[in-house]
Amino acid sequence: MKSIYSMATNKSNKSHMHLINSDENILQVLEQSNRYLESNKDLSSRIRSLLSVFHSLEDLMPQTVEKFWSGHMFPIVEANSELENSIMLCKLGFYKHAFIALRSVLELGLLSVYWDIDGRSHVDIQKWLHSFENTQRKKTMYTKLKTNQNFRKFDDKHEIFNELDNIFKQLSDFVHTKGRSHSNMDLGNSTCNRFNEKSLLKWSELVIKVAKSVIILHILEYPxxxxxxxxxxxxxxxxxxxxxxxxxxxxxxxxxxxxxxxxxxxxxxxxxxxxxxxxxxxxxxxxxxxxxxxxxxxxxxxxxxxxxx
Known part of the structure; x- marks a missing residue:
């Protein structure tokens, strides 16, 4: 009897790398995902709305003479890129990596407001931007943001920092593979990608939470x-x-x-x-x-x- 590996590698695979997970298989998952989203209008509409609002954050970022071409927009531009990556990874059935990309979106969104909390992002971001400084720990960023009264006022009512911690933890569990429930195996694609409604819905729940948090942070910074x-x-x-x-x-x-x-x-x-x-x-x-x-x-x-x- 042929092994799963030999059967998979005998199939036409455009990559010619003898991968178990063929290009054709991944494209089939994409078709299934698109059909699912087309038949679930509320969910697809929510994601389109999310993207539209998230992209508008780039319009909100100040572009003063000092800041122009300084690289101060890099975190939010990169966050937008990672958000789209996460959506595509989810549609292709790479659910675990879609969650990992979401963690990057959240961290970059937090960094975006952190660097500009004093209106000096064009200066303060430079060492990190050019990879001479490690990314700040989130607790360090929280402390800095709490010096701003807008963040304190919102946190008093809605506990934004606790919410951020909760989302970070959920996404970090996928980054660090916290057991089977945060693995490729449990998400439905241990060897070959398969469409998994449960994983897609879990991702959709978290992508909305991440987007909302990043948008709120930017409105508090730029009211x-x-x-x-x-x-x-x-x-x-x-x-x-x-x-x-x-x-x-x-x-x-x-x-x-x-x-x-x-x-x-x-x-x-x-x-x-x-x-x-x-x-x-x-x-x-x-x-x-x-x-x-x-x-x-x-x-x-x-x-x-x-x-x-």
Missing amino acids: VALQYTPIEQKFGINGPAGTFLEPYQVERIRQFFDKDIVETLQDISDNDLEAKSLAQWVSEQPDISEVEFQAQIEEFEKRHETLKE
């Missing part, structure tokens, strides 16, 4: 996020780089969270002097005229064509 700042209405396509979200992005954030969380975050935003000052500055700007807006578009298209030549 102008929940203020009304109609940038396109005021500046067209030549608005300030970073710092502000468009009203539709703010609405997506509000829809993504439960009412009690939104109320606390809004209260913090409304009582933050810098957030109110920034929002007032935007509101005081005149609306861009249709003629000015069209001129911006034409200029943009000219530059784009020049770059293509």
Whole structure:
């Protein structure tokens, strides 16, 4: 009788590495995952919403003259990349590694606000950015964040740091393979990837928790996020780089969270002097005229064509 290994390696495998887990098998899992998500509209809609809100954090990051090209955005850009990696790994049936990628998303999201808690990320991040400094321990980061009143106020009501610890622990158990229940074997792909509804649903539960935590951290750090700042209405396509979200992005954030969380975050935003000052500055700007807006578009298209030549 042929072994599982010999039967698997006799199959067509584009990698030609004699792997038990063939390319074709993984693509079959992808098809099953996509069919499952298509038939579960609420879940797929939730993930799309999560991605949209998470991606908007890059728009929120301040892009001052000092910070521009400093690398201060690296943690959140990398977090966005790892989030998409986690989604693809899950859809391909690499469930354990999808959980491991989620841990990176959470850690990078925490680092993003940690480095900028004093508004000096363009300076403070440099040693770590260039790999001359180890990644900070989360307890060190918590201590620093708690010096900010917005984080303290939110933590008093919702215990954000306990929630972060709980999520870190759940994800770290997959990183360190805490027994069979956190292994490839138990997640449904010990030798060959198989679609596993239970593993996908467990991942979906944690990806939402991770995304919510990272988004909350950034709103607490940049509370102008929940203020009304109609940038396109005021500046067209030549608005300030970073710092502000468009009203539709703010609405997506509000829809993504439960009412009690939104109320606390809004209260913090409304009582933050810098957030109110920034929002007032935007509101005081005149609306861009249709003629000015069209001129911006034409200029943009000219530059784009020049770059293509």
